[in-house]
Amino acid sequence: MPALQPPAKPQGVLYLGIDLGTSRTSVSASNGVRETVASYVGYPKDVVSRKLLQKDVLFGDEALEKRLSLDFYRPLGHGVIKSGENSEKNLKAAADLVGEIVRRARPRADELVYAVIGAPAQAQIHSKKAILDAAREHVHSAMLCSEPFSVAYGLDMLDDTLVIDIGAGTTDFCRMHGTMPEDSDQVTNTFAGDYVDEQLAKLVREKYPEAQFTIQMIKQIKEKHSSVSDKMLPIVVNLPVKGKPTPFDITEQVRAACRSIVPPMVDALTELIANFDPEFQDRLKSRVLLGGGGSMIKGLDVELERQMHERLGAGKVVRVEEPIYGGANGALKIAHDMPAEFWEKLR
């Protein structure tokens, strides 16, 4: 598919850094716009819903809110455009989502628009094609880039760094050593935000079988109270019992659920460190970069350091300052640094 035709006399160049995630899709743009939208897409189920909603497609929290009248998609399951039974529709939903995030960056019609899209490292070729096809309908040139790499690039941590990106569906680990990371530099596991939600739901259900809740409620509770600290204020939330709000202390359950992702993280780090040049292994251990929405769990950096010390003898963990925009900011920086001729060749 040919890319969007560039304006005859461009009045400016707009760079977009886009992070396509399972739970959030974000953009950072060179016009100062930063936007993030929950990665949900919904289409009115029937004529009546369409009349009521007055829209052909809804995105983000609005789609989530109205999902009962929608054919509802979370098109980037596990960070990759979902294939499977609904794959055609999922691809369309993903494409619409890409279009929406470009619109939200508010490009001007008279500007040349170049985008770098952080895609999950393990994305399949058909997902990459769908992402690229969708992007090329809305921008004049687009490139894909591995997501953890762009996080590291955005922070200028290009050599001997371990990047951890805790998303919703996956946690991606990437070893940076001055060159483009290759497959052997990347590990992915599914102990991420969604897993924490499931654990928390399971633990609360075990302890308080009478409490009624949905996974969405659990996710909200987690995002508000998440912590792995030994010392934390008691977490008391209201959950309905037979429809009546009732307070429950879930401090222990939150801590346990959040901690559940730490041992698999150390496993993955161990793997990446163990097969690295022994001379530089200690340096790697002392430069661990923690990003992604899941890195907002309070005390996670300290807990990870503690477990690394226990199992690997050393560890120093740094948090990305803006976990939500870490990927998008890095992608924007790559877009900026990319020479003009590369953009033109990929038009």
Add this chain to the structure above:
Amino acid sequence: MSFQTGGSFRGSAKDLFSPAQIQHLMRVEFDRAQRYNYPLVLLVLGVDRLAQLQDLYGADVKDEIQGGVAGVLRGTTRASDSLGYLVDDRMVVLVPHTPDRGAEVLARRVLEAVRNLRFECDGRVTRVTVSIGGAYNNRKGELSFATMLEVAEEGLRVAREGGGNRYVHSDLYDFFERKRAKDAARVPAPLPAAPVQIPDTALDALGQRIREMFGLGEGDQDLLARIQREVVASALREVQEQVRRALPDEAREQSERIELLERRIAKLSESLGMTEAELQRVLAQRSVDGGVASVYKNVQGLSASAAQAELKKTLMSKIFEANVELRRQIDAAPDARS
């Protein structure tokens, strides 16, 4: 004799529709406009002193002048499909999707374009002018197509009486609408077309005539009835045959053409509707947001003074190469989507 017209002119005045055809076409368009609530403008116009020109130069010249004016109308209104004649050589054009104030604008353009036409008659250059009456559908209250036509024709009359070469909008909608309503109340219901009923009085008169012609008496009632039946039957047959013959192929062709045009109008107004909706959508987006300008006027690229510039340069090349390779893989697997 020759005249200059725009490139869109397509032949002589005879190409235009006949009064009956054009009124039918226009009524269809008018009904559609009322239904879908879009504005349209009707112009009726006549060449000033056309009768005198015909006396001076002959009927051919009159036709050519009419053709030239028709060409101007087509070029100015772009409404060549609903352009035709009324009786007395008046021309009429219906221009859909044109607001009321557009009537005057259009009329002025036509006036000017006609003034610029040149006809060469017997070696002399002659110029003509037209008078125009206009009407539009954008107004409150009842409106029928007949009224719109009357308003425009009234405008034309006033324009002519004022000396020609002008446009008049008579604004007598309510007057003609009331008149039309009154007339409609007076007109008796139309007679049913078939089967043909011969009134008793006519049959009596026929019987009387037959009796006189053949000198029939009271005892010949049966014979009289038979002759009467035969005469009526053969007369009806003859009339029907005449009617059939009177419907020439040409008329059939024309009504097929009208049907075709109607379909075309329907299609055009449908696609116009779609275009308008699309335009609205784009406009809505545009008016909400012209976008936010980037801080960059030009493509940037890595600055030489950036930290680790050499390394970053290599990394950019690698990302680029990876994307080239990705495109290659995608192109190699055309069914990668599935």
